[in-house]
Amino acid sequence: MGAGVSRRLWQFRAGKVQPAPGLSEKAQFHVKRALAVLPEAAPGWEELKALEALINSDLLDRSSSSKKARKESAMHVPYEHTEASFQALRIFQDGTLENFNSDVADPPEEITVDPQMERATDGVQEWLLDTLQLRTRRGADSVASDGPSAFELMSYAASRGDVEQLRTLVQEEGVDVNHVSYDQRTAMHVAASEGFLPAVKLLVEELGADASAMDAYGSTPLDDASRAGHDDVVDYLVSINAQRGRLRRLSKLRTSWADSAELCQAAASGDLELLRELVHVHGNNVDDGDYDRRTPLHLAASEGFVDVVKFLVDELGAAVSPFDRWGGTPIDNAASGGYEQIVQFLSERGARHGHTKRASNVEESKSFWMVPEAFDEDDETLVHLDTLAQSTAARLLDSWNKDVFDLQEASGGHALLAVGEALLNRHDLIKHFNLERHTVRRFFLVVERTYGKRGSELFYHNSVHGADVALTMHLFLTKFRQIERLSKVQLLAVIIASLLHDFNHPGTSNAHEVRLATKRARVHSDNAILERHHLHSLYTLLSFPQYDIFAPLSAEDRKTIRALIIDLVLATDLARHVDYVNKLRSMCASQGEAAHRREGKPDVWVSKFHEVDIHFVLQVSIKFADLSHVAKPHDLHRKWTQRITEEFYQIGDRERQLGLPISPLCDRLKDTNVAKSQIGFFRFLCIPFYSAIADLVDPHMLPFSRIKENFRAWQLDCVQHSVNATYEVQEKQRTSFVLRRMATIGTEKPSPLQTPTTPARGPRTQDAQQGDRRPSAPCLTHPTQSNKSSRLSEA
Known part of the structure; x- marks a missing residue:
């Protein structure tokens, strides 16, 4: 958020700036409520988080210092006011406040805005908050493919303590207050587990909910409230004689x-x-x-x-x-x-x-822990790609110009298998560790089949992405003299971690998992949810003897490989991205080429990246590879961008079906300016990270040059998008004016002081021509290409 916006926020808190006259009173109330709870010295980042929370209707009354009192007095923004709150946020973000008083004193000196944290007002900052700082947990307990169910609506309202919505659903919409989910949980369970006493009282006293309903695990609302530590809810339920569940008793x-x-x-x-x-x-x-x-x-x-x-x-x-x-x-x-x-x-x-007997029963398992596909693979189906793997090593392992999509097509859909075997062969790891080649091939095949599935192959997080990341990480380590620092055990761990870093991807995001309170989010405590899910899926697969490629290794080597794989996969969590950028920048201050040049040292700068701790180097290299589509030739980069955009849209489609606010950049109906979102992605995530690596490794490295080229291309696209959007608005205005004008033709009546006459036919006199002042219809022709070009050049 820019310094100008931060200044106006401070002035608004001081009562010296009023919101735009056109803003609704409800929206003004919500904005004032958000700003009232902020400390005056809060930096722009914290203010943006609070406003973002208001948009999503999660802001509670924080005027009370007690957590218990805040929950009882919680005021949730009704659903119909969300759009008004969004409009209010946009006024602050865009800096379009009216009645700005230029004589207002400057804000306190404590309010500083870090230029590196400045956020564009294009929606990207909301996506970053979603990724770097997970939103407040909310949402339904289950997901439906054809719209929200009755329980999902009730659960969503109960999880927010929204008494008005609960009352509306039951009394006006006719939803059964005791409606249960697949695991027999009711809205009472949800409200009690979240600790919303007003919602619990409403459900029991006014709506007639069963206070002792038992779920599939034998728990009642009283059990849930007791387990979560909500003493006020427990006291109330005990006072109305609510029962505990018939829980399984062992040893009393x-x-x-x-x-x-x-x-x-x-x-x-x-x-x-x-x-x-x-x-x-x-x-x-x-x-x-x-x-x-x-x-x-x-x-x-x-x-x-x-x-x-x-x-x-x-x-x-x-x-x-x-x-x-x-x-x-x-x-x-x-x-x-x-x-x-x-x-x-x-x-x-x-x-x-x-x-x-796991191998035969895996297909029957419905637990999210398990890879959702059958693991059995007949020997006859195993493909032989020896020749292709060898050619892959020659063509792709040593080039920044690789196109994994071509390999996927040439191999009949087995790019990951070809890359995996090529990397193992390049470093002679199969022979060194005496790996069973048949097991290795079967392992890669089942990984390909189950890499990124959610009913169908994911557009982005699939086996092709895994193969691409493995190739890029290997090339980075090779080009910049890091590969010789690795032992054979480390090399094997690096190859498997890069290939399977997104294994068994559900097609969601960490923020989405938290919003829906999924089983994955609950088990992993809202921390690196998908990354830990990928790791668990990998080691679940390795627990089957027919897929355990590490079986011939010693216990010590297996332990080393496991620790390194976990370390590398967790490094791909974008919530930790800023930490890596900060550490790289601190290294640039003492070891970077730019610092060497600024200090005017006479000797030639030489990279010292090969002296950096190898574990940090490996973490940086897998992050380098994971985001590396931004460093590819522009046509290939656009192809990857289209794929990740479609995955985002699918998340938004799912949230729309559930009746939830759609995540930033996930609304296919509104978030259509892909160029604008990519500019934010480059500016705030990619360029700071890759520029620091280039400064430490090679300022002229080809990947960073391509990043700058792709960034400039998106900037031009964004300008063109703005020009087209402006033209469309102008066309609509012209068309509307003409239609209104045409509707009035023939309806104008002459003044009673005038006598209507019919003009004689024939040529008009010069006086008559000069006296005719009727405006002509506006021209509806398209602006000339020269006008469009001049506007582009000005932009």
Whole structure:
């Protein structure tokens, strides 16, 4: 947000600037309410976040210091006012406030605007907020493909504590107040779990909701409120004799699926203190499993946490041989991960191996943890691409001019397989690690089939994108002398991480997952949701023996590869993008070519990037590759842009069906100026990142030169788009004027003081010609090309 907008915001808070007269009172109220809660020294970034929250109807009454009081007095913007709030925001963003008082004193010196944080008013800043700072959680519990269901409407209103909308849905729209979702949850469950006491009281006292409704997991609203720590809701439900659920009892301990999920998450992260608290303080049962019947011991063994395994067995008394839904036991998980110490410990405690049957049951699994396609692959279907893989290495591995789409077509849809084998062959990794070539090929094939599916192949996050990122990352490491710094184990991890960094992509975004409160968002605690989902999908696939390409490796090598793959995939989370840019810029200040030139040093500048910590180099290189479509030849860059734009539109289509506010840049009906959004994407994400890398590595590197060329091309497109839009508006105005004028022809009556006469036929006199002052109809011809060219050159 520019300095001018920040100044006007301060002046508006001081009461010295009034909003435009045409702004509705409701919109003015909402804007004043947003600004009233902001500290006067808040930088523009925080102000924009608050205003953005207002647009999406998430701003609560923050005048009360108590969280409990704020929830009770929460004032949500009704649905019909959202557009007015959006209009109010635009007035501030565009800097079009009227009645501006130029004599107002300057704002306090504390209000500073970092030029690097300046945001264009084209909607891109909203998308950045969506990506870099996840929006407040809201939305329905489930997703329908043909519009919002009754429960989704009720759940959405309950999740926001919107009592008016709840009342309207039940009393006017006829929605059943006890309508349930697929897992038997009602609006009462949602309102109680979110802690909205006014909504809970309305549902019970006025709308007649069942206060003791039980969901599929045995939980009632009272259980949900108690688990979430909403004491006021708990007190109210107890006062009306609401019942707790008939939860599954083991060893006289009460638990639920949500409780067991928290236990499992603590075990998977190695959090001993949380495990001890959940069991000893909250009474959770240590043997309760998650959705897939995997207990905390399963997960601790899978992750290799020896101390957690011993704690669960020796101190908490966990069963050593529980079966998950596929017949596997914790000792199976430890053996699969190569954790020999855990295998030995469990064996000494009498643990048994399970009769693992996952391969045959995967297709039946409906859990989001699993890759949604069948994994079975007949040997006859395995393609042989040895020749193509070799030619790929020769043509693509050493060139910035690669076109993976051509390879995808030439290989019959197996670009990822061809690239994967080419990279492994280039560095002789199959022979070095004694990998089973048949297993490697089967692994790449199933990855291709399940890379980015949501009913059909995704436009952008698909196996072609995975192949492209792997090629680009390898080329970056090769061109800039980083490849020789890597061990064979690191090379193998880099290849697999780059190929599968978006594996099993659902076609959504992290912000979208949070808004809908999906199972992925809940399990991953709204943190790097999709990146962690990709990792879990990868290691779920590797847990099947027929796809475990790392099987011949030692336990130590497997552990090293796992740690590096996790590190690299998490680095692709754009929420961490600013951190990487800041670190690169700090390095530029001491090691960059520009700083060397400014200091006037006589010696020739030499890059020191090869001396940087290799783990940071690898993180930067996978980010370089992940965003690298901006550095491709313009035609190829446009092709990738069209694909990611269509994916954004599909997210917006899904949100429209659910009745949710559409995410920035995702509305195919309004966000049609792709050039404008790309300018923001380049300016705020790409150019700061790639310019820092170029300064550290090679200021004349071809990828950065192409980024600048593509940026200039989008700027020209944006100018042309503005010219066309202006012309269309002018044409509509001319047409409207002519139609109105034509409608009045023949309806004008002569003045009573005049006598209408019929003019004689024949040539008109000069006096008559001069006396005729009737305006002629406006010209509707298209502006000349020269006029358009002059306007373009002026722009």
